[in-house]
Amino acid sequence: xxxxxxxxxxxxxxxxxxxxxxxxxxxxxxxxxxxxxxxxxxxxxxxxxxxxxxxxxxxxxxxxxxxxxxxxxxxxxxxxxxxxxxxxxxxxxxxxxxxxxxxxxxxxxxxxxxxxxxxxxxxxxxxxxxxxxxxxxxxxxxxxxxxxxxxxxxxxxxxxxxxxx
Amino acid sequence: xxxxxxxxxxxxxxxxxxxxxxxxxxxxxxxxxxxxxxxxxxxxxxxxxxxxxxxxxxxxxxxxxxxxxxxxxxxxxxxxxxxxxxxxxxxxxxxxxxxxxxxxxxxxxxxxxxxxxxxxxxxxxxxxxxxxxxxxxxxxxxxxxxxxxxxxxxxxxxxxxxxxxxxxxxxxxxxxxxxxxxxxxxxxxxxxxxxxxxxxxxxxxxxxxxxxxxxxxxxxxxxxxxxxxxxxxxxxxxxxxxxxxxxxxxxxxxxxxxxxxxxxxxxxxxxxxxxxxxxxxxxxxxxxxxxxxxxxxxxxxxxxxxxxxxxxxxxxxxxxxxxxxxxxxxxxxxxxxxxxxxxxxxxxxxxxxxxxxxxxxxxxxxxxxxxxxxxxxxxxxxxxxxxxxxxxxxxxxxxxxxxxxxxxxxxxxxxxxxxxxxxxxxxxxxxxxxxxxxxxxxxxxxxxxxxxxxxxxxxxxxxxxxxxxxxxxxxxxxxxxxxxxxxxxxxxxxxxxxxxxxxxxxxxxxxxxxxxxxxxxxxxxxxxxxxxxxxxxxxxxxxxxxxxxxxxxxxxxxxxxxxxxxxxxxxx
Ligand SMILES: Cc1ncc(C[n+]2csc(CCOP(=O)(O)OP(=O)(O)O)c2C)c(N)n1
Numbered sequence: 056x057x058x059x060x061x062x063x064x065x066x067x068x069x070x071x072x073x074x075x076x077x078x079x080x081x082x083x084x085x086x087x088x089x090x091x092x093x094x095x096x097x098x099x100x101x102x103x104x105x106x107x108x109x110x111x112x113x114x115x116x117x118x119x120x121x122x123x124x125x126x127x128x129x130x131x132x133x134x135x136x137x138x139x140x141x142x143x144x145x146x147x148x149x150x151x152x153x154x155x156x157x158x159x160x161x162x163x164x165x166x167x168x169x170x171x172x173x174x175x176x177x178x179x180x181x182x183x184x185x186x187x188x189x190x191x192x193x194x195x196x197x198x199x200x201x202x203x204x205x206x207x208x209x210x211x212x213x214x215x216x217x218x219x220x
Numbered sequence: 221x222x223x224x225x226x227x228x229x230x231x232x233x234x235x236x237x238x239x240x241x242x243x244x245x246x247x248x249x250x251x252x253x254x255x256x257x258x259x260x261x262x263x264x265x266x267x268x269x270x271x272x273x274x275x276x277x278x279x280x281x282x283x284x285x286x287x288x289x290x291x292x293x294x295x296x297x298x299x300x301x302x303x304x305x306x307x308x309x310x311x312x313x314x315x316x317x318x319x320x321x322x323x324x325x326x327x328x329x330x331x332x333x334x335x336x337x338x339x340x341x342x343x344x345x346x347x348x349x350x351x352x353x354x355x356x357x358x359x360x361x362x363x364x365x366x367x368x369x370x371x372x373x374x375x376x377x378x379x380x381x382x383x384x385x386x387x388x389x390x391x392x393x394x395x396x397x398x399x400x401x402x403x404x405x406x407x408x409x410x411x412x413x414x415x416x417x418x419x420x421x422x423x424x425x426x427x428x429x430x431x432x433x434x435x436x437x438x439x440x441x442x443x444x445x446x447x448x449x450x451x452x453x454x455x456x457x458x459x460x461x462x463x464x465x466x467x468x469x470x471x472x473x474x475x476x477x478x479x480x481x482x483x484x485x486x487x488x489x490x491x492x493x494x495x496x497x498x499x500x501x502x503x504x505x506x507x508x509x510x511x512x513x514x515x516x517x518x519x520x521x522x523x524x525x526x527x528x529x530x531x532x533x534x535x536x537x538x539x540x541x542x543x544x545x546x547x548x549x550x551x552x553x554x555x556x557x558x559x560x561x562x563x564x565x566x567x568x569x570x571x572x573x574x575x576x577x578x579x580x581x582x583x584x585x586x587x588x589x590x591x592x593x594x595x596x597x598x599x600x601x602x603x604x605x606x607x608x609x610x611x612x613x614x615x616x617x618x619x620x621x622x623x624x625x626x627x628x629x630x631x632x633x634x635x636x637x638x639x640x641x642x643x644x645x646x647x648x649x650x651x652x653x654x655x656x657x658x659x660x661x662x663x664x665x666x667x668x669x670x671x672x673x674x675x676x677x678x679x680x681x682x683x684x685x686x687x688x689x690x691x692x693x694x695x696x697x698x699x700x701x702x703x704x705x706x707x708x709x710x711x712x713x714x715x716x717x718x719x720x721x722x723x724x725x726x727x728x729x730x731x732x733x734x735x736x737x738x739x740x741x742x743x744x745x746x747x748x749x750x751x752x753x754x755x756x757x758x759x760x761x762x763x764x765x766x767x768x769x770x771x772x773x774x775x776x777x778x779x780x781x782x783x784x785x786x787x788x789x790x791x792x
Binding site: 064065068069072073076080110113114117118120121122123124125126 | 351541
């Protein structure tokens with residue numbers, strides 16, 4: 056099962072290497088990892104999606120917690136949370152078929168953010184299934200390039216279940 | 221965390237990075253540094269030249285320096301410090317850092333780095349040592365601003381020595397060692413992600429106590445964590461309260477005296493038959509400061525299958541990593557055991573285990589550790605026993621890796637913690653000799669032996685020069701089988717006697733080697749000469765190399781073949 060971990064880390068050099076290295080070294084399956092600053096410039100937030108059974112997730116969490124740069128770790132999977140991913144897709148779009156593409160964009164409440172001679176770039180945000188859906192809806196036009204941010208997530212309300220170490 | 225530091229003067233002076241480094245080391249109580257100079261650490265060495273209160277030992281290889289720091293740390297419980305230059309100096313530390321990491325030994329490794337402006341350009345003698353060592357350090361720093369230096373050193377020592385100890389690396393670019401700043405030793409540490417568990421979960425302790433009193437066939441299984449947390453007394457008390465038989469991992473040797481009735485010796489691949497049977501048939505395995513390493517558990521799906529497992533470890537990530545644990549107890553071994561002992565004592569809990577003790581006594585009787593004696597032939601086990609006898613078990617024993625290490629672990633009775641010093645987790649050949657230097661530096665009056673193989677001793681034999689230069693009276697006992705014995709043993713048992721590249725022809729004459737370095741060498745070929753040679757070496761203030769000639773076919777038994785259940789032993 057996929058777990059979404061919210062990890063607050065110290066914004067020090069080398070943190071990302073330490074975390075990514077830990078996954079590689081111990082053979083954990085990392086699905087995605089998104090990093091950015093928080094409201095506190097000294098702290099970054101990572102959202103890590105890991106695939107594994109309960110034992111694996113427990114080990115991953117404990118090993119992460121052990122890293123000196125990791126301040127707080129929450130497994131969001133066990134509680135209510137909101138998650139989003141963003142995608143940019145560049146598709147073939149001869150002027151003749153642009154209307155069709157725009158319809159799809161509307162249905163998914165996505166946006167066209169750039170128009171080239173024969174291509175458009177579409178931006179969409181949503182949960183993973185929506186992102187997958189829009190990607191497959193656009194595939195028949197010929198996808199030139201895709202980039203996805205990986206999942207970011209936040210728990211609802213105030214209560215956070217901290218991972219007990 | 222200290223609230224006030226005496227060395228913070230009212231008017232902070234401007235010091236160079238190198239001066240700050242040495243002041244900070246002194247503030248941390250460092251007495252000795254093992255190191256090797258080079259271009260990028262010249263300003264540091266210039267400062268060492270002026271310093272009176274810290275001894276620097278020039279090893280002959282950086283690997284020697286880091287293992288010496290390791291031996292110093294293992295034998296004292298204080299952090300060991302080593303220093304190397306950038307690039308090749310730093311990379312020569314890698315094996316020793318990994319070795320300390322695997323055995324949770326507190327080391328602070330300081331490396332020089334090319335000047336900040338040259339970083340990242342493949343400059344002369346540049347190596348990304350922080351990157352290289354990230355997986356094998358507890359933490360590592362690249363100091364980018366001289367203002368951070370004092371704080372970094374303070375943090376490094378704190379991290380290396382607290383919680384689960386381990387090596388910390390500090391990489392210092394050359395310009396940082398010459399730039400000046402005010403020296404302010406930070407009064408407190410800010411490490412929000414570094415949590416040290418100080419409370420003991422009493423509910424879990426009670427559960428453990430209840431499991432213990434109900435157990436019919438319990439065993440204690442202790443590891444290096446008992447030694448590093450200084451919990452030997454608590455283990456003694458636990459045994460007094462419960463009388464439960466005890467076995468240990470290689471790293472746990474010395475946590476409880478080998479000569480006590482409840483001690484079953486080592487568990488696992490080369491453990492005693494009775495320890496292995498006891499663990500295999502046990503209904504309660506109580507792991508204390510151990511990590512259930514594969515050398516110990518053998519085939520995991522058959523290990524302790526009938527047993528409840530209680531596990532104390534300071535590192536929560538160790539609990540449940542290899543074996544499923546029924547009663548986890550995360551915390552410092554000493555503190556947890558104190559609480560547990562209180563509960564056992566107050567409630568008068570004592571398990572009823574007479575039949576179990578009887579069963580173990582029978583195993584002990586039937587399958588003792590044993591070796592054959594052949595007239596005129598020196599048996600390595602006999603040499604180890606004689607080292608014990610000649611030193612009353614009071615020597616510090618270091619070992620290399622291979623058969624020599626296992627014979628030492630089996631036949632030398634350790635009576636107190638911190639005097640059996642061996643590379644457990646990494647199994648590093650070449651560890652013993654430099655580690656012995658660290659031990660002897662820390663304990664100038666003690667008798668120190670390095671029990672070695674003829675292969676291992678050649679991995680860091682250049683350190684004989686360091687030993688002689690510093691007049692360290694270290695005794696090296698080479699169990700010389702003219703072969704890479706442990707590998708040969710595997711080849712004989714599991715590879716149809718295909719002795720591929722394990723024969724050590726072209727060895728030096730170790731007696732002449734000793735002579736060349738200014739030590740004393742003795743070749744010993746007859747059993748009756750073993751003891752006198754040992755006595756001579758022990759009583760002499762000189763370093764000795766004793767070359768005990770043994771047979772290539774002598775094996776370490778019992779042996780659990782890799783991947784087998786621990787009740788499945790050859791040669792028991
Ligand atoms: C640095 C290193 N290289 C290789 C090995 C693999 N190895 C383990 S035991 C051993 C043989 C050791 O031979 P020796 O030092 O002569 O000791 P003996 O087993 O004969 O007592 C070898 C090669 C190792 N443990 N460490």
